[in-house]
Amino acid sequence: MATMEPVDNFMKQAVAENVFPGGVLLASKEGSVVFFKAYGQTNIFSGKHMTNETVFDLASLTKPLATTLAVMKLVQLKKLNPAMVLGTILPDFSGTDKQQITIRHLLCHNSGLPDYRPYYEVLKKIPRSERKNKLRSYLLKEPLIYPTGKKVLYSDLGFMILCWIVENISGIRLDRFIDEMVYRPLGIKDLFFLRTDLSNREPVAHTGGFEFAATEKCPWRKMVLEGAVHDDNAYVVGGIEGHAGLFGTAAGVHTLLSELLSGYYEVAEKGVFQSDIIQLFLKEQGQAGRALGFDKPSFSGSSSGKYFSKNSVGHLGFTGTSFWMDIYRKIIVILLTNRVHPSRENEKIKDFRPKIHDAVMQRI
Numbered sequence: 001m002a003t004m005e006p007v008d009n010f011m012k013q014a015v016a017e018n019v020f021p022g023g024v025l026l027a028s029k030e031g032s033v034v035f036f037k038a039y040g041q042t043n044i045f046s047g048k049h050m051t052n053e054t055v056f057d058l059a060s061l062t063k064p065l066a067t068t069l070a071v072m073k074l075v076q077l078k079k080l081n082p083a084m085v086l087g088t089i090l091p092d093f094s095g096t097d098k099q100q101i102t103i104r105h106l107l108c109h110n111s112g113l114p115d116y117r118p119y120y121e122v123l124k125k126i127p128r129s130e131r132k133n134k135l136r137s138y139l140l141k142e143p144l145i146y147p148t149g150k151k152v153l154y155s156d157l158g159f160m161i162l163c164w165i166v167e168n169i170s171g172i173r174l175d176r177f178i179d180e181m182v183y184r185p186l187g188i189k190d191l192f193f194l195r196t197d198l199s200n201r202e203p204v205a206h207t208g209g210f211e212f213a214a215t216e217k218c219p220w221r222k223m224v225l226e227g228a229v230h231d232d233n234a235y236v237v238g239g240i241e242g243h244a245g246l247f248g249t250a251a252g253v254h255t256l257l258s259e260l261l262s263g264y265y266e267v268a269e270k271g272v273f274q275s276d277i278i279q280l281f282l283k284e285q286g287q288a289g290r291a292l293g294f295d296k297p298s299f300s301g302s303s304s305g306k307y308f309s310k311n312s313v314g315h316l317g318f319t320g321t322s323f324w325m326d327i328y329r330k331i332i333v334i335l336l337t338n339r340v341h342p343s344r345e346n347e348k349i350k351d352f353r354p355k356i357h358d359a360v361m362q363r364i
Helices: 005-016 059-076 103-108 129-142 154-170 174-183 232-236 250-265 275-282 349-363
Strands: 022-029 031-042 191-192 247-248 312-317 320-328 332-336
Touching: 005 031, 005 349, 022 250, 022 349, 031 250, 059 103, 059 154, 059 174, 059 191, 059 247, 059 250, 059 275, 059 312, 059 320, 103 154, 129 154, 154 174, 174 191, 191 250, 247 250, 250 275, 250 320, 250 332, 332 349
Parallel strands: none
Antiparallel strands: 022 031, 022 332, 191 247, 312 320, 320 332
16 A cells, blocks of 8 residues: 555645645545544634544534434334335325425435525524424425426435434434434444534533534624534524534544445444345435435546545535545545634635545555
């Protein structure tokens, strides 16, 4: 294996050029970690240094690493299957324009739902205890913007509905379900949701012992976010949603992805997921160009760069997080950064991501 010094230099240069204030890069091949190093600062105002144990707001990595895995578990338990339609799973959708949307459509982002709506602008003005139900009433009424199955449009709303499904079928909150069924059996303590207190009765999830990477200086919350979910819609409904809300370390993400990779090849020690279920979810779904809940490398301009095989899955998070996993080569690359700190206007990471992935892949 070639020296990883160029990768190290690349990360140092990114901090120096303000691609992000700080970050952690972890790469592994065939189950062995070959690179794991932290760079820069967790918070430019406090000057705290990033470490390998820094906890990041994983943003949309919540979709594959929490919500999708919860759906996978329910499919494995035979309580769901990808072909089931909304009208039969959630009776509220019966008789609406969304009743024929399937679990597969939601996971592949071709349901016809819009990508994003700033629901928080209204939700933040109503009593906290009413917000989750109000959000779900908005999801029920939200008009489709194109026919189901006809076009892929990456959608937060679809994963809010998947959260609703998981909670309805399991009878418990998404964060508790995924922790009990997946994270805890794998011994993962550094992947978790942080609940914002909605009822004034339930204590806020403790953040003791963890150092958090700061995200944005939020204009409406009037504070630099650190240990509070960045996504506005997730924040106002309590910090736990299907599209965002998960926090974690690079090592925690790696443990989870390693379980999926070894399970894919039927050599997982823990066996949290059956190999046939993993293979089903990580397979490209027809014309959608995506796997179930996971992204696939695009033909050109992929954030994964030039060297990940077609048999790869990954995902990006708005806060500056990402992972790519080459199933064929058994390579995992996790890049966690705080690129939105202190402002989301910094988009230099778009050019940086493919370059760092190419640099890593050229050496391993």
